[in-house]
Each structure stands twice: as C-alpha cells, then as structure tokens.
Amino acid sequence: MNLQIDGERLVSEIEILATFSEAAPPVVTRIVFTPADLKARAWLKARCEEAGLTVRYDAIGNTFARWNGSDQSASIVGTGSHIDAIPNAGKYDGVVGVLGGLEAIRALQRGGFRPRSSIELLIFTAEEPTRFGVGCLGSRLLSGTLLPDTARKLIDRDGASVEEVRASAGFKGKLEEGKLLSGYYKAFVELHIEQGPLLEREGIPLGIVTKIAAPASLRISIEGAGGHAGGVLMPDRRDALCAAAELVLAIENAALSSGATDTVATVGICEVFPGAVNSIPSKVHLSVDIRDTDLQRRDAVMHALDLACKTISAKRRMSIETEVLNADAPGDCAPFVIDALSRSCTKHGLKFTPMVSRAYHDSLFMGRIAPVAMLFIPCRNGYSHRPDEYASPEDIAKGTLVLAETLAMLSA
Amino acid sequence: MNLQIDGERLVSEIEILATFSEAAPPVVTRIVFTPADLKARAWLKARCEEAGLTVRYDAIGNTFARWNGSDQSASIVGTGSHIDAIPNAGKYDGVVGVLGGLEAIRALQRGGFRPRSSIELLIFTAEEPTRFGVGCLGSRLLSGTLLPDTARKLIDRDGASVEEVRASAGFKGKLEEGKLLSGYYKAFVELHIEQGPLLEREGIPLGIVTKIAAPASLRISIEGAGGHAGGVLMPDRRDALCAAAELVLAIENAALSSGATDTVATVGICEVFPGAVNSIPSKVHLSVDIRDTDLQRRDAVMHALDLACKTISAKRRMSIETEVLNADAPGDCAPFVIDALSRSCTKHGLKFTPMVSRAYHDSLFMGRIAPVAMLFIPCRNGYSHRPDEYASPEDIAKGTLVLAETLAMLSA
Numbered sequence: 001m002n003l004q005i006d007g008e009r010l011v012s013e014i015e016i017l018a019t020f021s022e023a024a025p026p027v028v029t030r031i032v033f034t035p036a037d038l039k040a041r042a043w044l045k046a047r048c049e050e051a052g053l054t055v056r057y058d059a060i061g062n063t064f065a066r067w068n069g070s071d072q073s074a075s076i077v078g079t080g081s082h083i084d085a086i087p088n089a090g091k092y093d094g095v096v097g098v099l100g101g102l103e104a105i106r107a108l109q110r111g112g113f114r115p116r117s118s119i120e121l122l123i124f125t126a127e128e129p130t131r132f133g134v135g136c137l138g139s140r141l142l143s144g145t146l147l148p149d150t151a152r153k154l155i156d157r158d159g160a161s162v163e164e165v166r167a168s169a170g171f172k173g174k175l176e177e178g179k180l181l182s183g184y185y186k187a188f189v190e191l192h193i194e195q196g197p198l199l200e201r202e203g204i205p206l207g208i209v210t211k212i213a214a215p216a217s218l219r220i221s222i223e224g225a226g227g228h229a230g231g232v233l234m235p236d237r238r239d240a241l242c243a244a245a246e247l248v249l250a251i252e253n254a255a256l257s258s259g260a261t262d263t264v265a266t267v268g269i270c271e272v273f274p275g276a277v278n279s280i281p282s283k284v285h286l287s288v289d290i291r292d293t294d295l296q297r298r299d300a301v302m303h304a305l306d307l308a309c310k311t312i313s314a315k316r317r318m319s320i321e322t323e324v325l326n327a328d329a330p331g332d333c334a335p336f337v338i339d340a341l342s343r344s345c346t347k348h349g350l351k352f353t354p355m356v357s358r359a360y361h362d363s364l365f366m367g368r369i370a371p372v373a374m375l376f377i378p379c380r381n382g383y384s385h386r387p388d389e390y391a392s393p394e395d396i397a398k399g400t401l402v403l404a405e406t407l408a409m410l411s412a
Numbered sequence: 413m414n415l416q417i418d419g420e421r422l423v424s425e426i427e428i429l430a431t432f433s434e435a436a437p438p439v440v441t442r443i444v445f446t447p448a449d450l451k452a453r454a455w456l457k458a459r460c461e462e463a464g465l466t467v468r469y470d471a472i473g474n475t476f477a478r479w480n481g482s483d484q485s486a487s488i489v490g491t492g493s494h495i496d497a498i499p500n501a502g503k504y505d506g507v508v509g510v511l512g513g514l515e516a517i518r519a520l521q522r523g524g525f526r527p528r529s530s531i532e533l534l535i536f537t538a539e540e541p542t543r544f545g546v547g548c549l550g551s552r553l554l555s556g557t558l559l560p561d562t563a564r565k566l567i568d569r570d571g572a573s574v575e576e577v578r579a580s581a582g583f584k585g586k587l588e589e590g591k592l593l594s595g596y597y598k599a600f601v602e603l604h605i606e607q608g609p610l611l612e613r614e615g616i617p618l619g620i621v622t623k624i625a626a627p628a629s630l631r632i633s634i635e636g637a638g639g640h641a642g643g644v645l646m647p648d649r650r651d652a653l654c655a656a657a658e659l660v661l662a663i664e665n666a667a668l669s670s671g672a673t674d675t676v677a678t679v680g681i682c683e684v685f686p687g688a689v690n691s692i693p694s695k696v697h698l699s700v701d702i703r704d705t706d707l708q709r710r711d712a713v714m715h716a717l718d719l720a721c722k723t724i725s726a727k728r729r730m731s732i733e734t735e736v737l738n739a740d741a742p743g744d745c746a747p748f749v750i751d752a753l754s755r756s757c758t759k760h761g762l763k764f765t766p767m768v769s770r771a772y773h774d775s776l777f778m779g780r781i782a783p784v785a786m787l788f789i790p791c792r793n794g795y796s797h798r799p800d801e802y803a804s805p806e807d808i809a810k811g812t813l814v815l816a817e818t819l820a821m822l823s824a
Contacts (some may be wrong), residue, residue: 034816086688127688176479196643213642217689228505228703228796230625230771231607234668236794241679242664252654256646266641267653268691274500277541277629277680277699279797287689289641356811359642385641385691 001111003404007397010103013047014396017083018091027387029197030085032126032137033061033169040083044098046122049104059173060151062138062164063123067105067177069411075113076328077411078370079104079403081363082138090389093380096396097191098123103406104191115411119187124362131156131165134326135215139362141178143369145328148175148196150289165401185370187337187410190363191389191403192374197382198355206352207376208341211293212364213262213357214330216302218288220247220309224318226274226282241272241281243316244334250308251288254301262356263297265290293330295357302327334371337410341373344405347411350398359384375399375406413523422515425459427807429495429511430503439799444498444538444549445473452495453535454508460533463518471585472578474550476533481527481823487598489527491516491815492534494550495776502801504791507602508808510535516603516816523717527823529598538776543568543577545699545737547627551594551774553590555781560587567817597782597820599749599822603815604786605803606710609794610767617810618764619664619788620753623661623705624776625769626742628714630660630700632721634660636730638686638694645808653684653693655728662720664698666713675701675709676770705742705768714739740818743776746783748765749822753785762810771796787811787818791820 010077020040029038041063045055048065066076081097084242101121108115125138132154140146152175154162171395194200199207224238248267255265269287288305292298305323313320336352355376357363363372378398380390432452435441442649453475457467462479467477478488493509513533532732535549544566552558563645564587566574606612611619634648660679667677672737681699700717703711719732750766767788775784789811792802 135690195640215642226798227794228607228771229680230627230676230703230769231796232676233608233673233770234664234676235673236609239664239678241660241682245660248653248657249661252646252651261645261647264642264644264646265650266690266692268684268689268693269680269687270653272680272682274498274797275681276498276797277545278547278678278701279680280678280797281500281680281682289690289823291642295452352519357642358645361641381641382643384643 003107003111003112005103005107005397005399005400007393010099010176010396010400011393013099014091014095017095017204022157023088026351028089028091029087030083030084031093032084033132033165037084038169044083047102051102051109053121058178059171059175060138060141061169061171062142062178064256067115067119069118072118074117074249075153075183076118076120077183077407078122078188079190079407080119080124082127083123084126084128084239086385087234087273088253088387089385090387092193092389092391093195093222093384094127096193096391096399097243098376099349100191100396100400100403103400104407107404108408110244111407113183117411119407119411127362132162136365137362139365141175142180143365144179145365145368148275151175161233162196170199180369182369187374188363188366188370189337189403189406190361191399192361192376193379193384194376195379195382195384199376199378200352200380200382204351204353205378206345206350206402208338208352209357209374209376210333210338210354212331212355212360213291213293214295214328215360216290216298216299216327219287219323219325220286221321224282224316224319227280229278229280229404232280237280238316238318239280240284240318243318243320244270244284244286245310246312247308250304254304258297260294260297260302263300264358291358295329328364333373337371337373340406340409341375342401344402344409347405348401348403413525415519415523415813417515417519417809419805419814421813422511422808424806425511426503426507426544426728429507435500440497440501441499442495444496444543445577449496450581451540453463456495456535459514463514463521465533469583470590471583471587472550472553472590473537473581473583474554474590477533479527479531481530483528484530487595488530489819490532490597490600491819492536493604494536494539494601496538496540498540498797500799501797502683502799504605504803505796506539508789508803508811510606512603512808512812512815515812516819519816520820525820527717529823531819531823532541539774542573547772548774548777551777553587554592555777556591557777560600563587565657567613571572592781594781600775600778600782601749601752601753601772601815602786603811604773604788605796606788606794607771607796611790612792612794614661614765616763616765617685617789617807618757618762618814619767620750620764621769621786622745622750623768623786624709624743624772625703625705626707626710626740627772628702628710628739629737631735631737632700633733634696634717634730636694636728639692641690641692644692649692650728650730651692652696652730653799655694655730655732656682656698657697658724659720663717666716670709670713672706672709674705674768674770675713677713703770703772707741716817740776743779745785749783749785751813752818752821753787754820756814759817762814787814
C-alpha cells in the first residue's frame with residue numbers, strides 16, 4: 001500500500017476549524033454546545049460525509065463517523081479526540097487527533113486499503129471541564145465512568161443543565177443509551193499534541209504513551225474568624241488565609257517528596273473572603289489538583305493532604321472541609337496497541353520514545369472499555385491551553401502517517 | 413443644662429442607615445460613591461437639615477454640617493466619622509460617630525445650649541480603602557497628607573478614576589480646594605466603636621484614646637510561570653501561589669515575634685491568576701496591612717517582610733515586587749481634648765479608661781491639622797468589619813452623652 005498523507009490539506013483544515021471560535025484569531029475559545037461548537041460540528045460532519053463515512057451522534061453529542069469494514073461482525077478499530085477548547089486556547093489540542101484521524105482514513109482510502117474491521121472516527125463531547133466542571137464528559141458517559149443520573153444534575157455557570165443545553169443543541173435520546181459495551185472497540189488510538197516539553201527537548205518526533213496519569217480534584221473550604229485588621233491581636237486570630245498558606249505548602253511538599261517525578265500537585269484557585277485590605281480573612285476556598293501515573297502514590301499525597309488538614313485545623317482552631325470532586329484511577333495503555341504503534345513508526349523509519357501522559361485525555365476513560373494507546377507529537381515549548389500553542393505541519397503529518405499505518409494494522 | 417440623649421431615635425436611625433446597603437440585611441456593604449452610599453448621604457443630609465444644620469460638600473464629597481455658634485470668627489469644634497462600609501460589614505463602624513454626633517448636637521439644642529464656637533459634624537469620604545486601595549481618602553485630602561495629584565491617579569477595580577466617580581456622584585470643584593487650614597478646627601473629637609475586645613473584657617463603658625496606631629499598606633506582586641497542572645513537573649515549576657504562601661506565613665511570624673502585642677499584620681487580599689482548577693498560578697497579588705503604636709517596631713516588621721521577599725524570590729526563581737501604598741506615622745491625641753473627654757465622663761459618673769486605638773481612623777489624619785481625641789465604646793466580642801458587629805443601645809447612648817458634654821465644653 002502506498003500511504004501518502006495530504007499534509008497541506010490537513011493543515012488548512014486545522015486553520016478552518018480554528019475559525020469556529022468565540023474569540024478573534026489566533027485565540028480559539030470553543031465551549032461545548034455554544035454556536036461556535038455547533039458550527040464546527042456541522043462543518044466536520046460534512047467533511048466526514050465527503051470521505052464516505054457514516055455519521056451518527058449519541059445522546060450527549062459524541063460523534064461517530066464510520067468507514068465500514070468487510071467483516072461487520074468484527075469489533076471496531078477506533079480513533080479520535082475532541083474539538084472543544086477552553087477560553088483563550090489554541091488550534092491543536094484535540095483537533096490534531098480529530099482531523100488527523102480523518103486524514104488517516106482518507107489516506108488509507110487513497111492507498112486502496114480495504115479494512116476488515118470497521119474503522120471509526122470518534123469526536124468526544126466536552127473533553128474540557130469549562131462548561132460543566134467535569135472533564136471528559138463524553139468519554140465518561142461512553143465508558144460508564146459517569147452515571148447518567150449524575151450527569152443530568154450538572155449545571156453550567158448560568159444554571160442551565162446538561163439536559164437543557166444538549167436538547168437545545170439538537171441531541172436527543174436517553175443518556176443511558178450512550179454507554180458502549182466492552183468489546184465494541186477492538187482497539188482505540190488517540191493522536192494528540194504532547195502538551196509538555198519532552199519530545200521537543202529530546203528532538204524526537206513521536207511519543208507512544210504507555211500510561212495516562214490519574215487526576216484527583218478536591219475543593220477545600222477553610223473557615224476561621226474575620227475581624228478588623230487593626231483591632232484583633234495576633235494571638236486571638238483565626239486567620240483562614242494563614243491556614244490556607246500552610247496547606248498550600250504542605251500539598252507542594254507532599255508532591256515533591258513522593259519519591260517520583262511523576263507526582264504533581266497544584267492549588268490553582270485560592271478565593272479569600274471577604275477579600276478586603278483591612279479585614280482578616282474569615283474563609284478561604286482552595287481547589288487542588290493531584291496527578292500521578294501511579295494510583296497508590298497519588299493516594300499517598302491525598303492522605304498527606306488529609307493529615308495536614310487535621311493538624312492545621314487543630315493548631316489554628318478552625319474548620320477545614322475537604323470535598324473530593326473526582327479521583328480517577330490512572331490508565332495503562334494496552335501492550336498490543338503500543339506494539340502496533342511502535343511497528344508503524346519503525347516501518348516508516350520514524351524515531352519514537354515511550355512516555356507517560358501527564359495531562360489526562362478521553363483515552364483514560366476509553367481504556368476502561370477498550371484496549372487503548374496514544375500517540376504524541378511535539379508542541380512548541382510544551383505550550384498548550386494558550387493561543388500560541390503550535391505543532392509543525394511536518395510533525396502533524398508524521399503523527400497522521402503513523403496513525404494511518406496503525407489503524408490499517410489493527411483492522412487488517 | 414439638662415442633657416438628654418434620645419437613645420431610641422438614635423438606634424432607629426442606625427437601623428435605617430443600615431438599609432442603604434448593596435447586600436441584604438443584616439449585612440452592610442456600602443462602598444463609596446455607589447448608589448447605596450449616595451442614598452445614605454441624601455438621607456443623612458435631610459436629617460442634618462431637619463436639625464437646622466447648614467450642609468456643604470467639598471470636592472471629594474466630605475460632608476460638613478454646621479451648627480453656627482455666636483462667635484463666627486472663632487475656630488470650629490468638630491466631630492464626626494464615616495458611613496462607608498467594607499463588603500460584608502456591620503451597622504456600627506463609623507456610623508456611631510456620625511449619627512451619635514448628630515444626636516449630640518440635637519441633645520445640646522434640646523438642652524438649650526448656645527455654642528460660642530460653631531460645632532460641625534464632619535462625615536468623611538471613603539474611610540475604608542475598599543474602592544481605591546487607600547484608607548481615609550477624605551481626611552487625607554483634608555489634612556494635606558495625600559496630594560491631589562496622587563489622589564487623581566487612583567483608580568478602582570474597573571479602571572474608573574477618582575475624578576470620574578466623584579464627578580458622576582455629583583461632587584465638583586478642584587481637589588486642591590479641599591485642604592483645611594491648621595486652626596480651622598479648634599478641636600476634633602471622634603466617637604467610635606472599639607473594634608477590639610478590651611472594653612467589653614474589662615466591663616468599662618468608655619475608652620479615651622491617647623494614641624492611634626500607625627498603619628502601613630503594601631501591595632505585593634509575585635510573578636512566576638503558569639502552565640498545565642498535569643504537564644509541568646514539580647522541580648520545573650515557578651508557582652506564584654506557593655511563593656505567596658511562604659510570604660503570608662513570614663508576615664504572620666514577623667508580627668507574632670515583634671516582642672509586643674500591639675504589632676499586628678494581615679494579608680487581606682490574595683488574588684491568583686489565571687485562577688483555574690488545572691492551571692499553575694503564574695501571578696499572585698497580595699495586600700498587606702501592618703500596624704503598631706510604635707513606628708520603629710512597625711518598620712521592623714516591614715523590614716522582615718522585605719527580607720522574606722528577597723529570600724523567597726531567590727529560592728523560587730521569581731520576581732516579587734513590593735509597593736508601599738502608605739506608611740503613616742502613629743498619632744498622639746491632644747492632652748486638652750483628652751482632658752475634656754475625661755471631665756465629661758466624670759461629670760456624668762461614667763467609668764473610663766485611657767487606651768490606644770489599634771485600628772486607624774480619620775482622626776489620625778485630622779490630628780495633623782487639629783488637636784484630636786477619640787472616644788471608644790465597647791463592641792460585642794470585639795467584632796468589627798463583619799455582619800454580627802454590635803454595640804448596645806446603652807453604650808451608644810453613654811458615648812453620645814459624653815460626646816455632647818465634651819462638644820459643649822470645647823465650644824463654650
């Protein structure tokens with residue numbers, strides 16, 4: 001088979017998709033079920049149909065575009081990613097895996113390949129947590145990680161529920177029908193930009209992901225006592241920000257001393273109440289994000305955090321409450337899918353390295369119902385989730401070529 | 413003279429003034445030049461005019477309500493406080509000195525007193541630093557502590573300047589005209605709740621302030637590096653919130669170890685950018701408030717803070733910039749005004765104690781152009797700047813009675 005990627009067309013499609021945005025170029029903001037997202041979906045459906053794929057949607061708007069194989073009783077080979085983008089984002093996160101997946105299929109078609117297993121391009125709904133506070137909404141529902149009853153209770157900042165916004169976006173049916181059976185996919189491969197600096201730093205064009213880090217999100221509420229910044233003497237104070245400061249450092253320290261560089265912990269939000277120059281902080285809310293490729297190690301950080309809360313709460317005579325918003329298990333990629341990716345790289349003479357994904361992806365949840373692996377390409381300076389996110393046309397083409405080869409291998 | 417305070421009316425006026433608020437009762441939020449503040453001012457002007465006082469405003473909106481004395485060439489006896497309130501505050505801070513001052517004048521009128529020196533009720537603009545980051549805006553301008561050119565450069569969170577908001581609130585004229593001459597006031601007395609627990613703890617109804625603590629306000633900007641909460645490893649991070657946490661604890665420690673209980677330090681604001689669950693904080697802004705009755709000891713805390721900034725900035729490889737917004741000197745009250753207050757207490761058989769004010773007040777700045785003293789009444793648990801701030805009707809009436817007697821003594 002003569003496998004040729006049309007890199008020029010692919011890059012021009014990435015540029016077109018970037019124009020469906022709530023912000024002016026080069027900024028991409030494409031929140032799920034907004035007009036920008038719906039226009040992008042319509043444009044993408046037309047491209048899939050042009051390629052002869054059969055398009056269907058499930059109740060949450062996950063999009064399945066299938067190239068039928070010769071053996072329709074065989075499990076399907078899947079690929080895909082997402083097109084939603086956080087506010088003030090770039091063009092490549094998710095999109096490379098969606099448009100690269102489509103181009104991989106077209107390249108196989110042009111090369112005269114005839115799949116035995118059907119090949120399906122899957123575009124996940126709401127990988128980003130922007131609108132409903134939960135990342136990977138589509139793949140969580142597909143994999144049964146999120147129960148439909150829980151999903152139905154999610155509301156956005158304006159108080160609109162998942163049920164309302166998906167209905168007004170035209171996605172009907174019961175969320176229960178969205179769950180895929182184990183075995184539906186024979187294998188699932190996601191092409192993605194690295195969102196970290198390692199490939200670029202090493203000068204290697206491709207990374208094959210063997211593990212996907214597990215995120216845990218917590219919300220911590222600290223309640224001390226307020227008062228006038230002049231009037232209350234230091235020994236009488238129960239300053240919630242001082243307690244928060246100790247907690248922030250305890251979290252940092254727990255991640256630093258886990259014994260592995262794969263452990264990361266971040267306090268991304270610190271809201272101080274009442275937040276006035278001359279008032280002692282009475283309340284603080286923190287959001288904490290802890291990730292690791294190893295579940296035990298991550299849970300050890302959560303345990304250290306718990307202990308710190310108890311110690312600080314006793315010492316400073318204040319209430320500290322912790323709510324675990326989610327605590328997903330890390331995912332291992334499937335050896336035979338990793339192997340197919342490696343052999344495809346080797347076949348095309350492309351250097352690759354095994355690596356872990358420190359960001360999490362829809363593939364983490366797909367891994368619960370299917371053998372998965374991911375293929376990373378470099379992105380400049382490791383930048384992602386910002387307008388200057390960039391992947392070169394050459395790297396995108398290389399990733400797409402290896403993806404096409406792998407899909408062929410898996411569906412033969 | 414038969415001096416009778418109408419405590420019932422005074423308390424009901426305090427309740428009415430509390431309804432002019434941006435928040436629902438019992439919370440009072442009354443930021444300078446907002447609709448709530450302007451409505452409160454209009455209501456107050458009507459009450460002053462009912463009492464036969466002549467009301468004028470200066471360019472920044474300081475309100476002067478004068479009861480003309482028989483000798484209009486004599487220096488004036490002043491009293492007053494402020495009505496603006498920080499977010500989520502209570503009913504009494506400032507208000508007791510304004511409505512108590514008005515009731516003191518009415519009581520003198522009812523008692524048939526005829527002042528020789530005019531008696532003036534002064535309602536200061538923006539004692540609280542909420543909107544423009546500078547406390548005592550009105551009294552700083554009156555006393556020449558803040559130059560009009562500096563005041564004109566102040567902007568609020570929405571980018572609106574002092575000049576814009578005072579003009580749209582209807583206060584015209586040049587800020588330069590607001591400066592009062594030394595000698596304009598013969599004496600100035602401010603009635604206020606203690607905002608600390610000492611009077612209540614000792615069971616004494618009145619405190620006569622001999623010294624006002626010196627506040628210093630600083631704004632600290634920490635700039636590290638952002639990034640994806642999953643993608644950047646711990647040793648590569650320059651997390652601005654972790655640096656801020658160390659600084660918060662260093663400031664607390666410096667105040668705790670100053671060697672005197674009069675030293676207090678507070679970080680009241682901590683703003684984190686970008687402030688997203690899965691983003692490493694790239695920037696943090698802190699506001700710091702340091703107070704002491706002793707200038708050297710306060711400056712030692714500022715010095716310790718400076719050292720901590722240098723150490724943390726070097727250790728964490730990030731820029732930490734400190735801007736001193738103000739660093740006022742502590743104020744001494746005038747012996748003859750203290751004496752008038754003491755004699756008034758004694759005359760009415762009321763127990764009192766000399767004390768220092770740990771909070772700062774417009775009187776600190778008025779003290780630069782006039783002999784001042786302050787009269788404190790207890791507040792429950794020492795609470796202030798919170799919705800459950802409370803002073804009893806009995807204590808308010810006692811304070812108002814002593815204020816009236818003192819004004820009579822000073823203006824006779």
